Amino acid sequence: MARYPVFRSFKLAATAVLMALLPLQAEAQIGCGARDVIVARLGQLFQEHQIGYGLVGQAAVVEIxxxxxxxxxxxxxxxxxxxxxxxxxxxxxxxxxxSVKDRDS
Known part of the structure; x- marks a missing residue:
């Protein structure tokens, strides 16, 4: 499915490095940490920017x-x-x- 298998391997390896560099608590899941640090690394390593977010009740915020x-x-x-x-x-x-963008404006 991936158009660039080498890039996909790089992305997976870089994600592993990103997760390893994040400050983690002993009981925390791998890939968790301070939001500002994670967002900064996504920008630095992958040039990713936020395109949207949504609320999960009052429990969490999901961002893409x-x-x-x-x-x-x-x-x-x-x-x-x-x-x-x-x-x-x-x-x-x-x-x-x-049309969806116009409707939501």
Whole structure:
């Protein structure tokens, strides 16, 4: 499915490095840490920027970050302020149409 298998391998390896560099608590899930640190690294390593976010009740915020190259990352920040990488990949395709954007404006 990936158009660039070498890039996908790089993305997975870089994500592993990103997770290893994050400050982690002993009991925390891998890929969790301070939101500002995670967001900064997504920008530095992958040139990803936020394209949207949504609330999960009053428990969490989910954010989606993408790059022009097609990489993407989903973050979730809980009510306590901890941010975790929930998923990451490549070949992002936007399906949002102009009519939906106009309706929401």
């Amino acid at each position: 970050y993408v790059s022009a190259a097609g990489t993407w990352t989903v973050l979730m920040t809980d009510a306590g302020g901890q941010t975790c990488i929930m998923g990451a990949g490549d070949s992002w395709e936007s399906t949002l149409t102009a």
